[in-house]
Amino acid sequence: MPSRRRVPSFAYAVAAAGAILGWDECGCGGDCGYRWFDEKAVARVVAAGPPTIRRGKHERGAISVLRSDDGGSLLVVRAPVVWGDALG
Numbered sequence: 001m002p003s004r005r006r007v008p009s010f011a012y013a014v015a016a017a018g019a020i021l022g023w024d025e026c027g028c029g030g031d032c033g034y035r036w037f038d039e040k041a042v043a044r045v046v047a048a049g050p051p052t053i054r055r056g057k058h059e060r061g062a063i064s065v066l067r068s069d070d071g072g073s074l075l076v077v078r079a080p081v082v083w084g085d086a087l088g
Helices: 004-016 039-047
Strands: 020-024 035-037 062-067 073-078
Touching: 004 039, 004 062, 004 073, 020 039, 035 039
Parallel strands: 020 073
Antiparallel strands: 020 035, 062 073
16 A cells, blocks of 8 residues: 555546445444445546545545455545545
8 A cells, every 4th residue: 555645646546447436425434334436436536636635623534445356446435535526
């Protein structure tokens, strides 16, 4: 995993390569569920450029990348992160 400073550009590259994206909009760690983005939605996110990871009052946004044995990728994005007009 890249350094914290390089995570936005790394996440952008992973999304551009076709990753599945799950959005934890409230930042609870997924306890209340994720919003899943299909290919079209991920393409809109990628068109916005790299994300911005923010710091909230009690939490910091985060992006995790999980890879499968067959080479597929899953991005799990936890608020507060801003990524175009789709996330944030």
